[in-house]
Amino acid sequence: MSEMRNDLLKTVDRIFDEHCPKPARESAEAGEWPDALWRALEEVGLDRAALPEEAGGSGLDFEDAMLALRRSAYHGAPVPLAETMLAGRLLAAAGLAVPPGALTVAPVQTSDRLRFVQGAPATTLSGTAHRVPWGNLCAHAVVAGELDGKGMVGLVSTSGAARGVDKNLAGEPRALLEFDATALIALAPLKDARARLEAEGALYRSVQMTGALERSLQYCLQYANERVQFGRPIAKFQAIQHMLAVLAGQVAASSAAADAAVEASRLAPDEFAVSVAKSRVGEAAGKGAEIAHQVHGAMGYTREHNLHYSTRRLWSWRDEFGNESYWQSRLGRAVAANGADALWPMLSRR
Amino acid sequence: MHEFRFEPVRLPAAAEALRGEVRAFIAEEVAKGAFTPSRNSWSSYDPDFSRKCGERGYIGMRWPKQYGGHERSALERYVVTEEMLAGGAPVGAHWVADRQSGQQILRYGSDRAKRTILPKIAAGVCFFGIGMSEPDSGSDLAAVRTRATRVEGGWNISGTKVWTSGAHQSNYLIALARTSPKEEDRHAGMTQFIVDLSHPGVSVRPIHNLYGGHDFNEVVFDRFFVADDMVMGEAGMGWKLVTGELAFERSGPDRFLSTYQLLVESIRVIGPDPDERCANEIGRFVAHLATLRRMSTSVAGMLERGAQPIVEAALVKDIGTAFEREIPETFRHLIPTEPTLGDGAGYAELLGMSILRAPGFTIRGGTREILRGMIARGLGMR
Numbered sequence: 001m002s003e004m005r006n007d008l009l010k011t012v013d014r015i016f017d018e019h020c021p022k023p024a025r026e027s028a029e030a031g032e033w034p035d036a037l038w039r040a041l042e043e044v045g046l047d048r049a050a051l052p053e054e055a056g057g058s059g060l061d062f063e064d065a066m067l068a069l070r071r072s073a074y075h076g077a078p079v080p081l082a083e084t085m086l087a088g089r090l091l092a093a094a095g096l097a098v099p100p101g102a103l104t105v106a107p108v109q110t111s112d113r114l115r116f117v118q119g120a121p122a123t124t125l126s127g128t129a130h131r132v133p134w135g136n137l138c139a140h141a142v143v144a145g146e147l148d149g150k151g152m153v154g155l156v157s158t159s160g161a162a163r164g165v166d167k168n169l170a171g172e173p174r175a176l177l178e179f180d181a182t183a184l185i186a187l188a189p190l191k192d193a194r195a196r197l198e199a200e201g202a203l204y205r206s207v208q209m210t211g212a213l214e215r216s217l218q219y220c221l222q223y224a225n226e227r228v229q230f231g232r233p234i235a236k237f238q239a240i241q242h243m244l245a246v247l248a249g250q251v252a253a254s255s256a257a258a259d260a261a262v263e264a265s266r267l268a269p270d271e272f273a274v275s276v277a278k279s280r281v282g283e284a285a286g287k288g289a290e291i292a293h294q295v296h297g298a299m300g301y302t303r304e305h306n307l308h309y310s311t312r313r314l315w316s317w318r319d320e321f322g323n324e325s326y327w328q329s330r331l332g333r334a335v336a337a338n339g340a341d342a343l344w345p346m347l348s349r350r
Numbered sequence: 351m352h353e354f355r356f357e358p359v360r361l362p363a364a365a366e367a368l369r370g371e372v373r374a375f376i377a378e379e380v381a382k383g384a385f386t387p388s389r390n391s392w393s394s395y396d397p398d399f400s401r402k403c404g405e406r407g408y409i410g411m412r413w414p415k416q417y418g419g420h421e422r423s424a425l426e427r428y429v430v431t432e433e434m435l436a437g438g439a440p441v442g443a444h445w446v447a448d449r450q451s452g453q454q455i456l457r458y459g460s461d462r463a464k465r466t467i468l469p470k471i472a473a474g475v476c477f478f479g480i481g482m483s484e485p486d487s488g489s490d491l492a493a494v495r496t497r498a499t500r501v502e503g504g505w506n507i508s509g510t511k512v513w514t515s516g517a518h519q520s521n522y523l524i525a526l527a528r529t530s531p532k533e534e535d536r537h538a539g540m541t542q543f544i545v546d547l548s549h550p551g552v553s554v555r556p557i558h559n560l561y562g563g564h565d566f567n568e569v570v571f572d573r574f575f576v577a578d579d580m581v582m583g584e585a586g587m588g589w590k591l592v593t594g595e596l597a598f599e600r601s602g603p604d605r606f607l608s609t610y611q612l613l614v615e616s617i618r619v620i621g622p623d624p625d626e627r628c629a630n631e632i633g634r635f636v637a638h639l640a641t642l643r644r645m646s647t648s649v650a651g652m653l654e655r656g657a658q659p660i661v662e663a664a665l666v667k668d669i670g671t672a673f674e675r676e677i678p679e680t681f682r683h684l685i686p687t688e689p690t691l692g693d694g695a696g697y698a699e700l701l702g703m704s705i706l707r708a709p710g711f712t713i714r715g716g717t718r719e720i721l722r723g724m725i726a727r728g729l730g731m732r
């Protein structure tokens with residue numbers, strides 16, 4: 001690991017250690033905006049870490065930005081960091097300026113469509129977007145869709161658009177946003193904007209799940225070495241050792257799949273690598289969370305223990321921006337269409 | 351933090367050029383009718399094919415030229431092995447010699463062993479078996495009872511090895527034997543020997559496997575003489591050596607590609623327009639495969655840097671062999687076929703052989719449970 005990357009990790013870990021104590025997480029789950037944490041992130045430029053430098057980025061490369069995101073998930077940080085990074089990258093790719101503050105994206109559900117309506121004097125936005133992450137707390141949303149068959153990216157204010165707020169299993173807000181001839185602050189074409197939003201969202205969730213899996217493994221090792229039953233730490237039982245060996249395999253595979261997708265997606269999300277990552281890491285999320293809880297016994301089932309901050313995120317994130325089935329099917333269809341003999345040449349080119 | 355890192359590896363241009371060569375070679379052989387990919391696995395014995403691999407420089411790739419090797423990198427070797435496996439080439443005759451025995455001899459063999467044996471392995475005309483397991487020593491390898499006693503100019507070996515794959519078709523084994531009585535440290539007092547199977551004092555008897563195939567054997571030594579210069583390293587170093595050998599045995603793409611031919615043929619049978627369920631499962635396997643391959647190339651990169659990725663190799667083997675076993679279990683639902691033992695039955699035969707071979711995947715080279723124990727140790731739990 002490079003020294004710069006090491007420094008970055010230290011800074012990121014320090015911020016999250018300082019600003020993610022239990023009360024901060026609980027108040028975020030109660031619906032409060034985690035102001036101190038967000039300001040600390042902004043101070044070191046993490047909100048802009050995934051942007052190219054000319055678009056106001058903080059000079060980190062994409063891998064570093066994704067490492068920071070992974071650590072934010074490791075710490076269970078209740079902030080729309082992934083969403084802000086994603087929104088910023090879409091704006092930058094379309095050549096639009098990135099406004100300050102936390103950002104979200106819409107639509108995030110496959111079945112939702114937002115319409116850009118060309119009118120005089122300006123183009124407006126209409127339609128409903130379900131379960132927009134942090135949509136009630138971010139001042140702006142970056143929206144993707146089509147106009148005259150061309151991919152477009154726009155920037156809108158969310159003020160007055162929220163019709164209701166739900167929560168995902170981790171207590172992160174998911175808002176229903178309704179736009180009705182809403183004025184666009186900015187609008188520009190971007191090829192396959194909608195697909196890009198979806199794939200890049202899937203990439204970020206894969207990275208985040210990897211971080212949450214790493215944390216789950218860490219909690220397990222700590223607990224297994226401390227908890228004593230039958231006169232010895234449960235880590236000494238072979239059944240526990242084997243469960244954690246399996247969990248370690250899931251973590252290592254997730255890390256490999258997510259890293260590969262990040263590497264392939266520096267400029268724009270790589271469809272194949274993202275499909276692999278969201279499928280593979282999503283599967284590991286369910287299997288890994290199951291093991292983590294089994295190892296923790298009843299303690300892991302409490303609100304008091306911190307494990308749930310990781311596992312509830314895993315159970316939510318695996319279904320956001322397309323679940324495993326969705327990405328596996330896309331991948332499977334592409335592979336089948338290319339034919340059996342094209343599989344190996346395709347894999348070995350990666 | 352207890353974390354296994356699989357750093358990404360970029361394959362060098364030379365490796366990619368080699369990939370093209372190997373692929374063309376395999377295509378040529380298939381076109382000539384030399385073999386049918388879907389009927390092979392990496393244990394398929396075909397000495398003609400091995401000789402051709404030797405001629406082309408695909409065996410002993412990392413070894414010094416002085417010993418018939420080609421001084422290529424671990425990553426170039428990786429590319430050749432994965433192309434062979436993906437292409438369904440019958441590499442079984444030379445596989446063990448190339449993967450582990452030759453490496454061992456290069457590191458720990460005497461000058462004579464290196465000079466006389468390595469060039470023949472590299473030429474694809476000298477084959478090896480693995481002489482580790484015994485009737486009372488499976489996972490607990492340190493329990494070996496085969497004993498070597500000191501005699502003039504060498505050692506006399508007596509005892510029985512079992513499950514010795516390919517011993518009936520091999521020239522040599524590397525055999526692990528006890529050379530001094532068991533002490534407090536049960537890993538002390540063992541030694542690895544190079545055993546020439548053409549010498550007197552050893553008999554090889556078939557042990558048929560569950561489908562009636564003859565892969566493994568019982569190998570009985572009765573005061574079998576091994577000269578001093580066929581001792582690996584020094585007497586008593588056996589445990590360290592055998593552990594290193596197992597790392598080579600476990601680290602490669604052969605630990606997740608055993609049923610790759612079935613995956614490919616299943617995709618072919620399902621066709622270009624799969625239904626939702628088929629698309630789903632194909633996608634899942636491809637996602638797993640792409641991930642395993644990345645982890646496995648990373649292990650090759652560690653070998654290239656001179657590291658000993660023992661735990662990492664165990665981890666990739668554990669998830670890789672689980673993956674291999676899932677392929678037949680899944681496709682039998684998607685392509686309703688009664689699996690068969692019948693020769694030439696196409697898909698039904700391939701499915702049948704995959705089901706019948708699958709139990710061995712998570713046993714050979716260290717059982718799943720033993721691997722998980724090693725991973726747990728790597729996690730600091732033991």
Ligand SMILES: Cc1cc2nc3c(=O)[nH]c(=O)nc-3n(C[C@H](O)[C@H](O)[C@H](O)COP(=O)(O)OP(=O)(O)OC[C@H]3O[C@@H](n4cnc5c(N)ncnc54)[C@H](O)[C@@H]3O)c2cc1C
Pocket residue numbers: 479480481482483484487488489490512513514515516566709710711713714715716717718719720
């Ligand atoms: C196809 C095939 C080819 C082979 N080829 C060779 C070869 O060429 N040369 C060679 O030397 N050997 C060979 N083997 C043998 C192989 O190395 C052994 O089978 C393996 O090491 C396991 O030993 P065992 O079969 O005696 O099982 P055992 O060790 O008796 O194990 C039986 C069961 O008990 C479990 N178990 C054992 N110990 C523990 C423990 N400490 N904790 C938890 N569970 C445990 C095992 O995981 C397994 O499930 C081959 C095996 C197969 C299947």
